[in-house]
Amino acid sequence: MRVALFSTCIGDAMFPDAVKATAVVISRLGHEVVFPPEQTCCGQMHVNTGYQREAVPQIENYVDAFSDPSIDCVVAPSGSCTGAVREQHVHVAKRYGKKGLADAAQKTADKTYDLSEFLIDVAGVDQLGAFFPHRVTYHSTCHSLRFLKVGDRPLRLLRNVEGIDLVELPHADECCGFGGTFSVKNAHTSAAMVADKVRNIRDTRAEYVTAGDASCLMNIGGSLSRQQSGVRALHMAEILASTKQHPWQPDSAIYSKEAML
Template identity: 70%
Template sequence: MRVALFSTCIGDALFPDAHKAAAIVLSRLGCEVVYPMGQTCCGQMHINTGYQKEAVPIIRSYADAFADSSIDYVVAPSGSCVGAVREQHVRIAQRYGDSALVDGAEKAVHKTYDLSEFIVDIMGTHDVGAFFPHRVTYHSSCHSLRFIEVGQRPYDLLRAVKGLELVDLPNSEECCGFGGTFSLKNADTSAAMVADKIRHIKETGAEYVTAGDSSCLMNIGGAMSRQHSGIRAIHIAEILASTVEHPWTPEKAAYTREAML
């Protein structure tokens, strides 16, 4: 099975370790992982802020990179970007593009999966051979929860990790306050939302908070770091990539204020 990794722009620029971890997990499951060099961004930020026509070249780049028939599936460790691809690409291509773009967008969209979806639905497993002996809580990002509806898949994957103690996060369905440009345009509201999220994370007594989106983890991890909470943010792909032989260590944590400066 030939699987193309869509690393997303925020992953490529700021958190490559999470996307490397996704490639490790996919390879461990027997996939041939490829990385099309022409990939760029999903275009979500442009479309969400009203620049729909300007997003057409981005959608074309995505289709050019991933519509190839030699690629069986496209996997991204980002529910937000997968949600944008599925919800926006074909619609924008139909509105502003041409027939070739619509065809390419449809082909690419139909085989695009979030990492947790792909492991559970396509590979048919919950146990990827991971080992992570820590107390962990899971944050459901808005897009993964409401757009692509990953449901229990991340929880089932985490429960199958040896040594991991999964604890429920109070009000887990609430947004962390990032929301792309929302956190810039409505900074005070965003800060209040992430403060609530961190309060609930602390209530769990978890050592780590995980999620399927680097953007949420950047927001949550940065805020926790500023509070010196001692709780670390980690992408679910990094937990799934961690094994007894090659454990993930705190020194690799990227979602901190210091790491992003």
């Protein structure tokens, strides 16, 4: 299978390790991973803040980047961006795009998957040979839970990681308060929400909190670091990429305490 990797703008700029880990996991299953270099932002930020017409060029770019018929699937390490492609692109294209864009956007949306969806629904695996001997808790991000409805797919993958001590997060379905520009426009409300989330994470006594969205992990990880909690935020792809033979070693310091201050 030929799989295109959609890095997302936040992944490309701030969380390259999560993107690379996604490629590693998919390639280990024997699939060819390709990276269309013309890809850019999915346009979610524009649509969510009311600039739908301005998002049309980004939708056109997404279609151009991933419409190649030799590409069987598009996989992103981001439930948020995957949700935007599947939930927003066709609607915005119908309203503001040129003739035919909506149909083209539907075709690319139909083959775009979150990592957990691809692994379980398309590749048909939930055992990846991963090894991560740490206490971990999982945060269900809003877009993954409500837009994509990934259900227990991420948990099925994590439960099959050798050595992991996976502990349930109280109120796991509650928002962390990031919400993109929501955290900027409603900073005090956002801070209160992430404070609740972090308190629940610390109550689990986990070493790591994981999720399928780097943006939520950035918000949660920043709060954990400011509290000097010792708990680190780590994308699920990085846990799944870690094996006994090749323990995952992030190249960037994005998850370090210094980076979160």
